[in-house]
Amino acid sequence: MATKLIEIKGLTKKFGGLVAVNDFSFHVEKGEALGLMGPNGSGKTTVFNLVMGDLKPDSGEIIFEGKDITNYPTYQRVKAGIARTYQVPRPFQELPVIEDIQMSTIPDSIMGSFRGRAMPLEKVAKIGEDVGLKEHLSMYPRELTMGDLRRVELAKALATNPKIVLLDEIFAGLTVAEIGELDTLLQQRRKKGLNFIVVSHDLKALAPLVDRVVVIHFGEFIAEGPFDKIVNDERVKAAYFG
Amino acid sequence: MIRRLRWWLIAIAVMCVLPLFVPLGFPVSVIRLLVMGSYLAIFAMSWDMMSGHTGYISFGHPFLIGLAGYVTAFLSHQEGFQPPHIVLPLAVTLPLGVAAAVGGGMLFFFPSMRVRGPYFALVSLAFMEILHRLIIAVRPEFTGGDRGLPNLPSVVMGAIPNYYLSLGLMFATAIGLWYVSRSNVGNVLKAIRMDEDVVEASGISTYRFKRFAFLLSAVTAGLGGVFYTHYLASINPRRAFSAILLLDIIISAVIGGMGTIVGPMFGGYFLTFILEYLRPYLFGQWRLLAYALVAIFMVIYKPKGFYGIAQDVASWFQTRKRRSAQYGY
Amino acid sequence: MEQILIQGALLSGLYALIAMGFTMIFGVGRVLNLAHAGYVMVAGYSYFWATYMMGLPIVAGFAIAIAVSTGLAVGTYLGWVRRFLNDPTIVFVSTFIFALILEHVMTLAFFRENINVPPIVVGMTQVMGCPVSNNLVAAVIASWACIGAVLFFVRKTHMGRAMRALAMDRRGAIISGINPDMVNLTTWAISGALAGVAGVFWGSYTFLVPSLWVLPLIMSFAIVVIGGLGSIEGTLAAAHIVGFMETATVLAINDKLRSVPGLVIMIIVLLARPKGLFGR
Numbered sequence: 001m002a003t004k005l006i007e008i009k010g011l012t013k014k015f016g017g018l019v020a021v022n023d024f025s026f027h028v029e030k031g032e033a034l035g036l037m038g039p040n041g042s043g044k045t046t047v048f049n050l051v052m053g054d055l056k057p058d059s060g061e062i063i064f065e066g067k068d069i070t071n072y073p074t075y076q077r078v079k080a081g082i083a084r085t086y087q088v089p090r091p092f093q094e095l096p097v098i099e100d101i102q103m104s105t106i107p108d109s110i111m112g113s114f115r116g117r118a119m120p121l122e123k124v125a126k127i128g129e130d131v132g133l134k135e136h137l138s139m140y141p142r143e144l145t146m147g148d149l150r151r152v153e154l155a156k157a158l159a160t161n162p163k164i165v166l167l168d169e170i171f172a173g174l175t176v177a178e179i180g181e182l183d184t185l186l187q188q189r190r191k192k193g194l195n196f197i198v199v200s201h202d203l204k205a206l207a208p209l210v211d212r213v214v215v216i217h218f219g220e221f222i223a224e225g226p227f228d229k230i231v232n233d234e235r236v237k238a239a240y241f242g
Numbered sequence: 243m244i245r246r247l248r249w250w251l252i253a254i255a256v257m258c259v260l261p262l263f264v265p266l267g268f269p270v271s272v273i274r275l276l277v278m279g280s281y282l283a284i285f286a287m288s289w290d291m292m293s294g295h296t297g298y299i300s301f302g303h304p305f306l307i308g309l310a311g312y313v314t315a316f317l318s319h320q321e322g323f324q325p326p327h328i329v330l331p332l333a334v335t336l337p338l339g340v341a342a343a344v345g346g347g348m349l350f351f352f353p354s355m356r357v358r359g360p361y362f363a364l365v366s367l368a369f370m371e372i373l374h375r376l377i378i379a380v381r382p383e384f385t386g387g388d389r390g391l392p393n394l395p396s397v398v399m400g401a402i403p404n405y406y407l408s409l410g411l412m413f414a415t416a417i418g419l420w421y422v423s424r425s426n427v428g429n430v431l432k433a434i435r436m437d438e439d440v441v442e443a444s445g446i447s448t449y450r451f452k453r454f455a456f457l458l459s460a461v462t463a464g465l466g467g468v469f470y471t472h473y474l475a476s477i478n479p480r481r482a483f484s485a486i487l488l489l490d491i492i493i494s495a496v497i498g499g500m501g502t503i504v505g506p507m508f509g510g511y512f513l514t515f516i517l518e519y520l521r522p523y524l525f526g527q528w529r530l531l532a533y534a535l536v537a538i539f540m541v542i543y544k545p546k547g548f549y550g551i552a553q554d555v556a557s558w559f560q561t562r563k564r565r566s567a568q569y570g571y
Numbered sequence: 572m573e574q575i576l577i578q579g580a581l582l583s584g585l586y587a588l589i590a591m592g593f594t595m596i597f598g599v600g601r602v603l604n605l606a607h608a609g610y611v612m613v614a615g616y617s618y619f620w621a622t623y624m625m626g627l628p629i630v631a632g633f634a635i636a637i638a639v640s641t642g643l644a645v646g647t648y649l650g651w652v653r654r655f656l657n658d659p660t661i662v663f664v665s666t667f668i669f670a671l672i673l674e675h676v677m678t679l680a681f682f683r684e685n686i687n688v689p690p691i692v693v694g695m696t697q698v699m700g701c702p703v704s705n706n707l708v709a710a711v712i713a714s715w716a717c718i719g720a721v722l723f724f725v726r727k728t729h730m731g732r733a734m735r736a737l738a739m740d741r742r743g744a745i746i747s748g749i750n751p752d753m754v755n756l757t758t759w760a761i762s763g764a765l766a767g768v769a770g771v772f773w774g775s776y777t778f779l780v781p782s783l784w785v786l787p788l789i790m791s792f793a794i795v796v797i798g799g800l801g802s803i804e805g806t807l808a809a810a811h812i813v814g815f816m817e818t819a820t821v822l823a824i825n826d827k828l829r830s831v832p833g834l835v836i837m838i839i840v841l842l843a844r845p846k847g848l849f850g851r
């Protein structure tokens with residue numbers, strides 16, 4: 001019990017008649033990186049939205065570090081140590097990248113913000129450089145490519161100082177070399193104790209990063225296990241190709 | 243620091259010495275207009291603190307202003323109503339008016355924050371309607387009903403003292419709100435306008451920050467409201483809760499530049515003067531129609547406002563200066 | 572008591588007509604049209620102008636009123652709202668100002684005095700043992716006929732289904748080949764026509780004045796919140812709650828407090844059940 005960082009139990013979410021997530025359960029061990037796989041429209045992003053509190057589940061529980069956070073508002077989940085990236089990046093259009101990242105470090109208190117207790121810009125710049133945004137720190141979102149916007153997402157998530165990050169397709173739109181760099185960065189962070197749940201279509205990028213994979217199909221749990229075993233699983237193949 | 247604030251200091255100095263020229267023939271009517279301009283500027287900045295920054299448009303500012311005004315007017319007017327009531331000194335009624343604006347504001351803030359989207363504006367409008375109805379219907383012998391409360395005591399007498407009073411209030415509001423706007427609090431508020439979910443996802447309770455912005459907005463609207471009411475020396479429901487005042491406030495903020503505090507301040511003065519000087523050319527309903535037509539274009543084409551234009555000009559000069567240092571032209 | 576029932580039925584019907592247009596536009600396009608009640612007011616004046624100033628027959632008056640309000644609605648949509656569907660703030664501030672513009676134009680044309688519009692149908696009948704003007708009865712029947720027509724349209728026709736699909740799942744609807752622009756335009760036109768019918772009866776029920784739009788706007792917003800934004804059934808039910816409360820207040824307590832009970836219910840609903848009574 002004590003080794004579980006986050007546990008999702010029987011999560012269900014309906015949109016009108018569509019059951020986007022159906023009685024879905026999984027957990028992440030402390031120190032683990034989990035892959036979440038599933039074909040298009042299978043409900044991966046919806047699971048992330050539920051974990052972050054952007055959507056309210058119809059039923060089910062989310063336990064983080066032993067606490068039931070199902071009814072927490074989003075910001076409290078973030079303060080507890082969960083962060084996410086958006087599949088479709090959502091930068092602040094009127095802010096340069098560095099200020100956008102700094103936004104994630106502003107304290108959640110009026111007096112604290114007046115005293116300027118946000119992270120100093122040099123440190124913010126360091127986070128940006130880590131994800132490969134060195135040249136882009138003073139640019140505006142409209143000047144960036146999709147790949148760079150995904151890096152901004154990652155930088156913003158890391159800047160909240162999380163225990164676990166939900167990564168939604170951050171490799172899409174990057175070159176092989178860039179994926180390699182990001183992989184290296186994420187591996188480093190993992191050694192420092194950061195956990196991940198990674199959603200990616202790029203199985204090559206996923207493989208070295210995750211310890212275990214959970215597969216979702218039409219909102220339902222269908223398989224779980226080590227990466228190599230899962231990609232050869234019959235049910236998974238059927239879900240992806242049939 | 244001093245260099246950066248140079249223009250501001252000059253502007254403040256000019257505003258302060260202006261009344262000295264009245265004996266030399268400077269028209270008092272302009273002074274009076276400046277008083278009206280100061281109050282509109284206060285209201286516009288107050289609106290900007292909440293709506294201009296966060297994008298939650300308030301239709302309730304006349305409600306806040308009117309509520310503050312009514313409370314102080316009701317408690318301080320001397321006309322003998324039956325049964326006789328206690329007349330309180332202004333030193334007591336003014337703070338009570340501001341407190342009423344804050345309390346009343348919270349009353350519509352809480353229900354409208356239960357849901358996102360345009361509710362805020364419409365719930366605030368509903369509150370304006372409720373207050374308007376209650377004032378004219380419940381015990382009109384106390385509230386003055388449709389006719390309102392006339393002959394209110396003045397805080398200070400005469401155009402020039404009132405000018406300094408309004409100017410002082412205006413500067414206090416401007417400096418306070420400007421400071422907030424420039425701080426991280428202001429940054430969070432502006433980020434809420436851009437994408438509230440993302441602000442929330444960076445671990446910030448947007449509700450906390452909206453509540454703070456609204457509190458400031460209500461305090462400044464109340465402050466402006468009580469002094470404005472005593473300056474006009476009367477209050478009635480038709481004028482206090484009118485869509486015209488609401489439009490004036492919103493348009494001042496839009497033409498000044500939303501989310502900048504300084505812009506809406508200029509907008510307030512500008513609007514006051516332009517409306518006054520247009521008076522001889524377009525009268526009555528035509529003026530209102532023309533004004534509304536211009537207003538709708540302003541909103542649709544969302545210009546940057548004075549503030550944005552000023553910024554563009556300033557940065558143009560700067561690049562020029564830098565270029566001429568670099569290349570000699 | 573009978574008076575409350577009968578007048579309440581009328582007011583509720585008119586509110587339902589206005590609020591349905593309001594909520595349909597929100598459901599389909601995710602914007603609020605604050606000029607909506609302005610169309611009601613202009614339609615009332617158009618009917619008055621056509622029948623009493625131009626001497627046209629009543630049917631022509633109706634046709635003109637509906638044409639004018641539909642034209643205004645379509646004009647608002649095509650004129651600028653269409654370009655700002657992704658910025659609801661601009662839409663609702665600009666439509667609010669547009670309503671003010673309509674008020675100013677009507678003031679210039681007809682002055683600020685109250686205009687009494689003579690009844691559309693003359694005579695009295697006995698309903699439940701108390702005399703009721705035929706005009707009221709006609710208005711109730713007409714508004715229910717319109718409500719029925721709208722319900723039929725939304726449930727049974729292709730366009731109606733497209734509207735519901737857009738309201739429920741925008742992305743899905745667009746993927747399945749619905750043209751949101753066309754559906755939006757139709758919705759605006761229908762809501763304009765409903766406003767036209769409401770305007771004619773409103774004028775003959777009370778009187779016309781250029782500021783007639785403010786109260787109907789606030790009340791239809793309250794109705795839509797109580798019923799659940801975007802839910803037509805909820806709007807119908809809420810229109811009757813609000814309409815009867817208002818009539819009872821006017822007749823039994825104080826005419827000047829007419830809007831207060833409905834608005835108080837709205838606030839209670841927002842606090843206790845923000846989705847609205849029938850909201851999903």
Ligand SMILES: Nc1ncnc2c1ncn2[C@@H]1O[C@H](COP(=O)(O)OP(=O)(O)OP(=O)(O)O)[C@@H](O)[C@H]1O
Binds near residue numbers: 015040046
């Ligand atoms: N807000 C919403 N309203 C209605 N339906 C939704 C909503 N969000 C998602 N859906 C539907 O729920 C299903 C799951 O969507 P989701 O985005 O979670 O899938 P996904 O696994 O992330 O897909 P992808 O690989 O394309 O990102 C889809 O059918 C989608 O259309």
Ligand SMILES: [Mg+2]
Binds near residue numbers: 045
């Ligand atoms: Mg997805």
